[in-house]
Amino acid sequence: MAETRHFKEEIQELLDNRLDPEARLEVEKHLELCGECRAESEALRWTKQFSRQQYAAEAAPAKLEENILAALNLDDRRSSHRALPPLSWWPQQRAILAYGLLLCVAIALALSYFILREPLRKSPELVAQQELPVKPELSPPPQPSPESAPSSQRSPTKPKLSPKLKSDAKPQLAAKPKLPTRPELLTKPQLPAEVAQDYRSYKAGKLPLLLQTEDVREMEKFFSEAGITFKTRVFDLGMMNYRLVGGGVHQVINRRSALFVYRGKGDSILVCQMYQGRVTELPAGAVRRENKGIQFHIYRMKGLTVAFWQEGGVICVLTSDVDPEEVVQLAFAKAVKV
């Protein structure tokens, strides 16, 4: 009769649940028949269980967490003197850069306007031909002349402005490039793209959820405790076959937002964000739909549908890559007129 082979590593693999079902069956069968291997297996199992119970985490010192937080605070203060990493730097400076750029454009336009005007002052003929306005005080005072010559024969040094020319002057002046008006400055052209990017980040696993929960109340409580100052309304989308998976505090155009995520059929993703804002900040290009007296602003961003609507002082936005009409209908179903 052949000598029985004893199992060694296989016993440990069995103990640590690392065997495939077939190998597991083989080892278990062997253990039933071999007393020596069975004793070894039991001894190792006992040791593992004993270690888990005996050497598990003791209570950490009471002040340890407090000390860790104090160390982090100190590091935060020091890091304010260090260069900020690019990702955290960009959103803060983006608005300043945008305004700076607008200012530069405005200055450039003003300069070009004056530069263009300069040669016109020196060439009254051209001024007359182009019917451009010339300020009276910059031109020689017109001499009263009963025999008015054709404009082409007029002395270039003494242009005469007809009443018509004068009356045309205003519209010409008004036609100069407009500086952005206040409402235009307040729109956030990047808003839908930013929200769409958040969706993509989540889908790519780059936007972790601080709280994973299916409980809408727990999610709302979390937002309240995490410093979201407005009342959040985490939707129960169970009837629409979407279940909440969790959320976290995020930001939209440098404002804190409550971000929460749902999973639907076929693992489809629906990301909802709420932040304090106005729909007037939304850029042009939205398809507008109305339901229950609420205006919905819907954007299509490279395969994503982004639907915004206003509830009081809060903007709600749903983003998904599912059928656009499904996103719109979900928004219709959950929006509340405030």
Place this chain on the structure above:
Amino acid sequence: MPNSLTFDDEHQRIQFETLTLPFTKSIYNTALRLTHRPEDASDLVQETFLRAYRTFSNFTPGTNCKAWLFTIMYSIFVNKYRKAQREPQLVSIEELEEKFHRSLATTEWDGHVARNLREFGTKVDQALSELPESFRLAVLLVDVEEMSYEEAATVLHCPVGTVRSRLFRARKLLFVELQQFAREEGYARSAKV
């Protein structure tokens, strides 16, 4: 949290605390069993969290945060806290097997032994402390912290096979030590002798 934090910083801070602080106790426990001194363990833990915070941008969301923290902690321990200590002399695998089987054959042990041993608290801890550091870590990471071999290998910067063999020997050594202790304290009867 300092008032000077921007939204981004604040968001990152909240995210960091939410992900990492739940592991404070586990990190402290392993730190204590490595350094053997509560003050050193506290310092090691603080330093671990601080370094983790500074390199939080390197952490890939969705990956194992606990293993990431343990990796940082072990790296700091190796570079800063590990003293030139005299490691227990390693026994050969043959010698270990012989000791293990002798212990298995000459001791009657059961669940009561484990319960009684736990009453001894720190004395039983000594059995773990006497294991070579690499063996001790294998037990702490896999058996206590319930990490997979792969996660433990990442923390220890070694191949998975090394974790497997260290664990194999560590458990047997620990068993021998614990049985010896139980016999000495009268909690296990010598049998078949």
